[in-house]
Amino acid sequence: MSRTVLITGATGTVSTALIDALDGADVNLRALVHDGSRSPRAGSAEVVVGDLDDPRSLPPAFEGAQDVWLLTPNGPRAPEHNMNAMWAARQAGVERVVRLSVVGAAHDAPNRSGRLHALSDRETERCGMRWTILRPHWFMQNLLNEADDIAATGSFSLNMASARIGMIDVRDIAECAARVLLDDPDRHHGRTYTLTGPRSLTFDEVAGHLSVALGRSVAYLPVSDDAKHKTLLGYGVPAWIVDMLEEYAQAYASGWGDFTTDTVADLLGRPPRDIADFVSDHAAAFTIGST
Structure with a gap:
C-alpha cells in the first residue's frame, strides 16, 4: 500500500522542489498550506489547509499520514511551530518525520537561526517516531x-x-529528501545529514x-x-x-x-x-x- 507523505511549507523553495522530486513516485502526496488561496505547484498532491501557528488547525492535515516532511519558516517562533507539528504528528500516529534543519545547527551556533533549529532538532530526536534530519548548506x-x-x-x-x-543546489536537497522518504523507514532512522555542494x-x-x-x-x-x-x-x-x-x-x-561533505553523493549515487x-x-x- 502506498504511504501518505505530508509536505509542510509546501509553497516554499525546498518543499516545491521536493514535490517535483516525488512526482510520479509510489506515494500519496499531501501538501499543507496555511492560505487556501495560495496553492502550491502541487502536481498530483492533495492540498490541505492548516497553519503551524495554530495547532487546532493541524489534526485533519496529519490524519492518515505515515510520513511528514517538516519545514518550519525562519523566525523567532520556529521551535513553537516545530512543536505544534510534532505534537500533531504524534497524535495522528505518524511513523516518520524528515526534518529540514540548517547547516551548523547547534546550541552554540554563531547565529540565532542555528540555535533555534538546534532546539527543534533535539525535540525531533526525542519524538518517539522514526526521524531523519537534513542540514543543508547555503542555497545556490x-x-x-x-x-x-x-x-x-x-x-x-x-x-x-x-x-x-560549500553552497548547494536546492534540487539536490529535495532529491536527498525524496530518497530518504522513499527508502524503508528504518534505513535513515536516527541520522543527521549535512548536505553541501x-x-x-x-x-x-x-x-x-x-x-x-x-x-x-x-x-x-x-x-x-x-x-x-x-x-x-x-x-x-x-x-x-x-x-x-x-x-x-x-x-x-x-x-x-x-567545507563540503560527501553526503549528497552517498545518498544519490552521483555528485551534487x-x-x-x-x-x-x-x-x-x-x-x-x-x-
Whole structure:
C-alpha cells in the first residue's frame, strides 16, 4: 500500500522542489498550506489547509499520514511551530518525520537561526517516531535574489567579504529528501545529514561562472553589514530576518562555511550539482526582461 507523505511549507523553495522530486513516485502526496488561496505547484498532491501557528488547525492535515516532511519558516517562533507539528504528528500516529534543519545547527551556533533549529532538532530526536534530519548548506538559489541587480547592472552586492562556502543546489536537497522518504523507514532512522555542494566557492568565483553562462561580465561587490542591512530593510524584509542574515554573513566571512561533505553523493549515487550547472540552468533569470 502506498504511504501518505505530508509536505509542510509546501509553497516554499525546498518543499516545491521536493514535490517535483516525488512526482510520479509510489506515494500519496499531501501538501499543507496555511492560505487556501495560495496553492502550491502541487502536481498530483492533495492540498490541505492548516497553519503551524495554530495547532487546532493541524489534526485533519496529519490524519492518515505515515510520513511528514517538516519545514518550519525562519523566525523567532520556529521551535513553537516545530512543536505544534510534532505534537500533531504524534497524535495522528505518524511513523516518520524528515526534518529540514540548517547547516551548523547547534546550541552554540554563531547565529540565532542555528540555535533555534538546534532546539527543534533535539525535540525531533526525542519524538518517539522514526526521524531523519537534513542540514543543508547555503542555497545556490539564494543567488536568484540578486537576479534583478545582475540583469540591470552586471553586478551583485553581498556582505560576505571573501567568504568561501560549500553552497548547494536546492534540487539536490529535495532529491536527498525524496530518497530518504522513499527508502524503508528504518534505513535513515536516527541520522543527521549535512548536505553541501561539490566544492567551496567564493562569490568572485560565482561571478566568474555567471559571466561565462551569460556571455557578459558579472562582478561581485562586497559591501558592509550596515549597507546590506539598509538595503534589505528598504525591500521590506522583516528586521528579525535581516539581523539573522547578518549573523550568517559574519559567520561565513569568518570561514565558518568553508567545507563540503560527501553526503549528497552517498545518498544519490552521483555528485551534487556544481555552480556551473546551476547558473547554466537558471541563466534566463539573470537576464533583463525575464522577471
